[in-house]
Amino acid sequence: MQLADNSSLAIRAWQDNAQGAQAWLTRHCQGAPSPQGVTLSEGVVLWQHERQWLPVALWPTQADGADLLALADDVRHSGRGMVIQLDDRHIGLGYPVRDVGQEGDDAASEEPLGSLLGAVALRVALPKGQEASQEALQPALVALMSRLEDGVAVLERDALARHHQGTQRAQRELAGHLELLAAVLAxxxxxxxxxxxxxxxxxxxxxxxxxxxxxxxxxxxxxxxxxxxxxxxxxxxxxxxxxxxxxxxxxxxxxxxxxxxxxxxxxxxxxxxxxxxxxxxxxxxxxxxxxxxxxxxxxxxxxxxxxxxxxxxxxxxxxxxxxxxxxxxxxxxxxxxxRALPIKLAVACGDQLAKVVGPGHLGIKLALLLLAGGVAFGSLATGTDSVAADATLESREQRVVAAPYRGYIDQTLVRPGDRVEAGQTLALMDTRELLLERLQWQSELAQFAGQEQEMRAMGDRAALNVIAAQRDQADARLALVESRLARATLIAPFDGVLVSGDLTQRLGGSVEPGEELYRLSPLDGFRIELEVPEARIDDIAVGQRAELVLAAMTDTRLPMTIERLTPQTRSSEGSSRFVVEAQLDEDALGDVRESLRPGMQGVGRIDVGERRKLAIWTQELVDWLRLSAWRWWG
CATH class of the missing domain: 3.30.450.40 (GAF domain)
Structure with missing residues (x-):
C-alpha cells in the first residue's frame, strides 16, 4: 500500500504556504500607499523547502525579480531586515519571515537562521527627479519598511495558523483511525x-x-x-x-x-x-x-x-x-x-516443508541434514549397551569385637582405619574391681577349706556337705572372675583393617555386655553393591561382566562379575533402585589391592549386550512413551 510519507506531506504544506505567500504578496503590493511619490514596483517571496530556498511568489507575475532574489538571499543569510540601493531609481527592501511557533525555543540560540521560514524582497521606485535626494525620501522609506514588518507579521501568523490547522487535522484523523482500529481489534x-x-x-x-x-x-x-x-x-x-x-x-x-x-x-x-x-x-x-x-x-x-x-x-x-x-x-x-485446527496444522506443516525444499533457510536444511545423518548412523551402527549404577565397595565379611562384661574402658590402642594383626591388643578394660573380687573369692575358698577339715574331724556329715556346696559355689565365682580378667584385654581375631570403633572419646566410660566396640574387616575378599535403576533391572543377569571406577581412583578400571541379584531395594532421588552384588576379579587387582578400603564409592557400568545405537540412545524415551501409552489408553 502506498502510504503518505513525510515528503508528500511536506510538499502539500509547501504548496499551501506558496499559495498563501502569493496571495499575501499581491494584497501587500497592490494596497501599498505611495508616500511622497514612492511606489512599490516589484516583489518576491523566497521560501524554505527541504533545506532549499525556492521562490514561491512574484508580483507582478510578468516581473523579472532576479535582483530581488539576490536581496532575499542576503536577507536569509543575515537574518534581519535590509535596505539597499538597487540602481539610481530603485531601492530594495528586504525582511525575513520567521517561524513564530519556534521563537521561544530559538530565542537563546546563537544562530537564529534555523527559525527562518522565508524572506521577502520589495523593489521601491523613486519619483523622477528626486533620485539624489534620498534624505528627503527617508520618512517614506521608513513608512514602507514599517508596513513591510507589519505585513510579514501577518504572513508569519498565517503560516502558523496553517501549521496549526494541519496539526489539528492530523490529530483528528489519527483519533478517528485509532477509534476505528480499536473497534476492529475489539x-x-x-x-x-x-x-x-x-x-x-x-x-x-x-x-x-x-x-x-x-x-x-x-x-x-x-x-x-x-x-x-x-x-x-x-x-x-x-x-x-x-x-x-x-x-x-x-x-x-x-x-x-x-x-x-x-x-x-x-x-x-x-x-x-x-x-x-x-x-x-x-x-x-x-x-x-x-x-x-x-x-x-x-x-x-x-x-x-x-x-x-x-x-x-x-x-x-x-x-x-x-x-x-x-x-x-x-x-x-x-x-x-x-481457521479450524486441522487447517492450522496443515498450513504450519506446509510452511515448514517450504522452508526445507524452498530457497533460503540454510540453517534449517543443515540441521535436518545432520539429524538425518545421526538417525541413519544410529539405525545401522551397533554398540555395547551398558547400565550405569552407583557402586559401594564392601568387605565380604566383618567381625564385631563386643564388650565382654559390664565395666569401664581403661585404654584404647587403635582407631578406625588402622591395620591390625591377629592377636594385637585393641583396648584394655578396667580390672581393679575384678582383682578385688578375685581376692575375695580366694579368701572364701581358704575359709571353706578350714571349715571342711574341722567338720570332717568332728564327723558331722551334714555340715560337711553344706560346706562342700558353698566351696563349689565359690569356685564357680572365682572361675567367672578369672574368665573376665582373661577377656579384659580386647585382641584382634585376624589380620584386617578397623572399620569402626573410636573409643578415644569414651575412656573411663561404662559399657554393657555385648555392646559393639570395634568392627574389623579382612584385607581381602571384597564385594561390590550396585544400585541398578528399576527400569534396567530386567537387563541384568548373573555372570555379566562389568567395570568399576572408584571416586578415589578415577584412572583405574576394576573388572568384576555379577554374582547375585538381591530383592533389596533402595530409594534415591525419587526413584527405586535394586541392589545387585558383584565380585571383583582378584587376579586383576594387583597393586590396587593395598589401596582398597571398605566403604569406597564409585560408578559401575554393566555390559548387557550389543544393540543398535539408536535403541541405546532412545531407551529411556521409549520406556517412558510405553508407560504413558499404557496409562492413558490401556
Missing part, C-alpha cells in the same frame, strides 16, 4: 471485525457502499459489504467489485475513478489501469469509486472498495491508505485464528 472473529470496518467507513465517509475483499489464491473474494449482513457472491455487482479489487492489488496502488483532479499523480502512483473501476461505475451508475489495496508488508492480503456520490480528495485517500495499513495486520491475524 472483535474476536474476522467476519465481525470486517463488518465493523466497512460499516464505520461507510458512515464516516458518507459512502453508498463499502466492500471488503480478501485474497484467496490469485483472486480476491468479497467477504463483507456495508449495511448488508448477507449477499450473493454470484451477483454481477459483486463480481465487478471483486475485479476492481484485483485491479488495485495487481498494481499495488490505490485506484480511483474518475480521477478528475489528478490525485493519482500526486499519490506517486503514476499511470494506473482503471478499466475494472470504470466498468463498475457503468454498472452501478455511481459518481466515484476508490479501491485501496490491503498490503501486509509486500504481501497482498485484500482490498477495500468505496463507492459514493462525490469524488475523493487527496487528504482522504492518504488517510484511508494509512488506516488500511493499520487494519490489515489485525484482520489477517483474526482470519488466521478463525
Amino acid at each position: 472483535e474476536r472473529r474476522f467476519t465481525n471485525a470486517g463488518m465493523q470496518l466497512v460499516t464505520r467507513l461507510a458512515a464516516s465517509l458518507g459512502a453508498e457502499r463499502v466492500t471488503l475483499g480478501w485474497r484467496r489464491g490469485t483472486s480476491t473474494r468479497a467477504v463483507q459489504v456495508s449495511h448488508s449482513a448477507q449477499f450473493n457472491r454470484k451477483m454481477n455487482r459483486i463480481r465487478a467489485t471483486e475485479a476492481a479489487m484485483d485491479e488495485a492489488l495487481d498494481q499495488r496502488a490505490s485506484v480511483m475513478w474518475p480521477d478528475q483532479e489528478g490525485h493519482q499523480a500526486e499519490l506517486g502512483h503514476g499511470s494506473v489501469v482503471s478499466r475494472a473501476h470504470a466498468a463498475l461505475l457503468d454498472m452501478t451508475g455511481g459518481d466515484a469509486v476508490l479501491s485501496l489495496p490491503c498490503l501486509d508488508g509486500e504481501k497482498p492480503r485484500g482490498a477495500i472498495t468505496i463507492e459514493r456520490e462525490r469524488g475523493f480528495s487527496y487528504d482522504e485517500i492518504i488517510a484511508l491508505e494509512s488506516l488500511m495499513a493499520l487494519c490489515t495486520r489485525a484482520l489477517e491475524e483474526k482470519r488466521l485464528n478463525d
